Amino acid sequence: AQSVAQPEDQVNVAEGNPLTVKCTYSVSGNPYLFWYVQYPNRGLQFLLKYITGDNLVKGSYGFEAEFNKSQTSFHLKKPSALVSDSALYFCAVRESDSWGKFQFGAGTQVVVTP
Amino acid sequence: NAGVTQTPKFRILKIGQSMTLQCTQDMNHNYMYWYRQDPGMGLKLIYYSVGAGITDKGEVPNGYNVSRSTTEDFPLRLELAAPSQTSVYFCASSYHPGLADYNEQFFGPGTRLTVL
Numbered sequence: 001a002q003s004v005a006q007p008e009d010q011v012n013v014a015e016g017n018p019l020t021v022k023c024t025y026s027v028s029g030n031p032y033l034f035w036y037v038q039y040p041n042r043g044l045q046f047l048l049k050y051i052t053g054d055n056l057v058k059g060s061y062g063f064e065a066e067f068n069k070s071q072t073s074f075h076l077k078k079p080s081a082l083v084s085d086s087a088l089y090f091c092a093v094r095e096s097d098s099w100g101k102f103q104f105g106a107g108t109q110v111v112v113t114p
Numbered sequence: 115n116a117g118v119t120q121t122p123k124f125r126i127l128k129i130g131q132s133m134t135l136q137c138t139q140d141m142n143h144n145y146m147y148w149y150r151q152d153p154g155m156g157l158k159l160i161y162y163s164v165g166a167g168i169t170d171k172g173e174v175p176n177g178y179n180v181s182r183s184t185t186e187d188f189p190l191r192l193e194l195a196a197p198s199q200t201s202v203y204f205c206a207s208s209y210h211p212g213l214a215d216y217n218e219q220f221f222g223p224g225t226r227l228t229v230l
Contacts, residue, residue: 009154032211034218043118043204043221044157051217090156099211100145100162101172102219107156 002027002095006105013112019081021108023074023091032094033074035065037087038107044090050074061085081112115140118222120205126228127195135190135225137205145208146188147219148172148180150201157204163188195229202226 003026013019025031032051036044048059050067058064065076074091088107095101121136139146144165149157149172159172163182177199179191188207192199206219 032217036219036221041224043223044206044219045221046218049218092157094211098170100147100164100170101159102147102211104149104157106154 002093002101002103004091004093004103004105006089006091006108008108009106010109010111013081013110015083015112015114016080019076019078019085019110019112021076021089021091021110023076023105025072025074025091025093027093027095031074033065033067034092034094034102035059035063035074035076036090036092036104038090039087047076047089081110083112083114086110086112117141118205118207118220120203120222120225122225123223124226126230127192128230129195129197131195132191132193133195133227135192135203135205135227137188137190137222138186139188139205139207139220140186141207141220142185143207143209143220144185145211146182147206147208148178148188148190149204149206150174151204151224152201160190160203192227197229200227200229 005024034049035047038044055067091105118139147162148160158174161180163169203225205222208219211217
């Protein structure tokens with residue numbers, strides 16, 4: 001069975017500092033990995049994905065993520081955090097035996113302080 | 115494009131009542147999904163559909179039913195509401211998830227449901 005873990009409930013960072021949100025996964029076969037962001041009282045918005053190709057994936061709003069197959073990780077990063085990056089971030093993996101089934105992590109709350 | 119729309123935004127039900135959560139998308143996506151979001155639990159897939167007339171169970175389907183008569187609409191039916199169904203419900207849609215591009219999900223704004 002597929003699974004995804006976000007080990008940190010909350011990440012606190014000062015504005016201008018690097019931001020990292022961790023995600024590890026377990027899946028049979030090749031993983032399809034995604035990051036989504038949720039602002040208060042809103043639906044989730046797509047940030048970036050890894051399907052195949054370069055291990056470093058660039059996405060929206062200056063975010064990037066690095067796929068590491070040996071460590072089964074897909075950490076989200078941003079070189080310089082903004083207060084407006086404060087939100088709930090979800091990592092997701094597609095189940096390899098079903099196109100329509102996705103596993104989402106529990107989410108990581110990011111708090112960026114001025 | 116309106117994207118994915120959901121109605122209602124809020125609803126309070128009594129135990130044993132029934133209701134339908136509506137979801138519509140105007141992006142001609144063939145895949146549609148229903149998730150529930152509980153605090154600290156992430157999103158759990160309830161049902162999904164790969165096209166009109168085809169639906170399949172997700173991780174937590176008990177107590178729910180779905181239908182997909184058109185490409186645009188994917189309503190979620192709650193029969194005999196229970197307090198355990200208190201949650202925020204999100205509908206989403208996408209093109210075929212197997213595509214290399216354009217396979218991300220687009221989410222609606224959610225329906226906050228309370229069962230008392």
